[in-house]
Amino acid sequence: MNNQANKDRLDKVVEMISSMAKLDFSERLNTEITNDPIDIISYGLNMLSEELEHNVVKKSKLEEINTNLEKFSYTVAHDLKSPLNTISALISLIEMENEQTPNKKIQEYINLLKETNDRSRNMINGILEYSRLNFRDITMQQIDLGKLCSKIAEEYSINKHVSISIDDHMPVIYYDETALTQILNNLLSNAIKHNDKDICKIQVSSRDKGKHYEISVSDNGPGISEAQKNKIFNLFENQNSSRSNSTGIGLAIVKRIISETNGTIHVESEQENGSIFIFTVQKKEEY
Amino acid sequence: MLKATTKSETIILDSSGVVKCYVHKDYFLELDDAKENLEVVKRFGNGKLIPVLVDIKESKGGSKECRAYFASEEAGKIQSACALLVSSPLSRLIGNFFIGLNKTKFPTKLFTDESEAMDWLKNFL
CATH class of the missing domain: 1.20.120 (Four Helix Bundle (Hemerythrin (Met), subunit A))
Structure with a gap:
């Protein structure tokens, strides 16, 4: 040729x-x-x-x-x-x-x-x-995660049985503030609702993972069984929980918001040893 | 030894326990070919999952439907593992499309050497 x-x-x-x-x-x-x-x-x-x-x-x-x-x-x-x-x-x-x-x-x-x-x-x-949940109205903006966490934690501080600690060096991230507030509120209120100790201890932390941040909310609650771990993010999965007055939609909404913003969420937990909910937030405007 | 010849392949089951399929020279596999060939492999397997060697060195590839069938659940019920024998850049490309984009339910691997492929497949007898 x-x-x-x-x-x-x-x-x-x-x-x-x-x-x-x-x-x-x-x-x-x-x-x-x-x-x-x-x-x-x-x-x-x-x-x-x-x-x-x-x-x-x-x-x-x-x-x-x-x-x-x-x-x-x-x-x-x-x-x-x-x-x-x-x-x-x-x-x-x-x-x-x-x-x-x-x-x-x-x-x-x-x-x-x-x-x-x-x-x-x-x-x-x-x-x-x-x-x-309408993701067309989402407005991504810079958010000081430390400040937002403190603001949300303040609302729970009225309860003397709840102690929320936030890491000192939380990053500034790019997210929709309403959505992020909804995620954190859901994770914090779940940790409190299901807690079985005299004092419910919650720790909010973040880790820089290169292209994204990992935000974690850990508690000293009863933990989640292996069988439940895969189900808790499904709609109505937790509705009949004996410990709480749960509607069973909170974590489903959290997962949906996080997935829509290209993130992931999972839980690490051992029964009787508390739970850690970890979700990811993209660093750049990749939503 | 069992031997069958279909429109697209020569299929042999010898004492090794591995089914060997040799695609005819310059043959382009369609979905019907894949179904016909797997039917023979199934018959040779006699109800058991069986490792399969497919020599695509002389083949001209396969249609998207054929590639999808290769990775289907149906195929997973017949083969315990599949080694694709390639040689030229063209056959390597075809092999990669067979095992790359459509995730199979059974182990698959590309080989350029038939005896190495057979050694690997014997792990799935």
Whole structure:
């Protein structure tokens, strides 16, 4: 093959790479499958483009399904809220009637009904809150993590059974302040809610991991069993916890916020030895 | 010894206990080929997971669907491990696309030497 023909083929290869750089994976090079180096590169690019195109389509389909599911759950939750409120009002009426001629057994049933109805309403509110998380409104800005942690910790300082320590050298990070407040509030209130000691001790720390920071919230609580570790970030997983009045959405929301900002969260814990929730925050504006 | 010839491969099970598949010269594997070949391997395995050597030195590669099938759950129910035998830059590229982008449920490795590949596969008998 002459030089001009090879140059033309290489121009096509460059064109194809340019398309791929623009995330257009629909192009294919017209190539023979031979051991000629340009053919090998062209064939490789074709296969790569094919795989990436397939994955892009798969991802967008999954995103569409996800959006539809979220819309569906929001609608269902919204529609269920009204009859549950009506049931709640009716229970109150029955309770008032029962107060006229008190019947212990009926009051017992009323209390059970109230409990069940409240739990259902909590779940519905949880689904609504989870579905309402709107990441389009997120505003990334510089935040002094130390200052923000101190501000949040101050709100918990009224409780004499809670002691929150914050590392001296917390970094300045790039995040949405509302979202970060929500994350920290959830982790701190969980640590307090589930604690079984006279004094609930919480430590907030950070570690520089190169491209990102690791923020950790550790406590001296009862710890989390191995089986629970994988489940606690799921919606409603913790709802029936015997120790607390949990709605079971806090950690699901925390995980969702962190995932949306390209971070990860995990928990390290041994039963009876407390837990450490560790989440990552990108250093640069990579959200 | 068991031997079968499909549209795309010569498939042999000898006393080594490893199924050896030799892709025909200049053959481009499609999904139907992959299914036909795995069916033979399954028959040779007689209900047990079996290590497989696939010689793609002379092959012209495979379609995206064929590559995906190679990594499918179905394939994982037949093969305990798979060694791909390559030689030229082209066959190495094809091999990497087979084992790189689609994560298999069983161990896979590229080899340029058949005896080394066989030594590795014998760990999965």
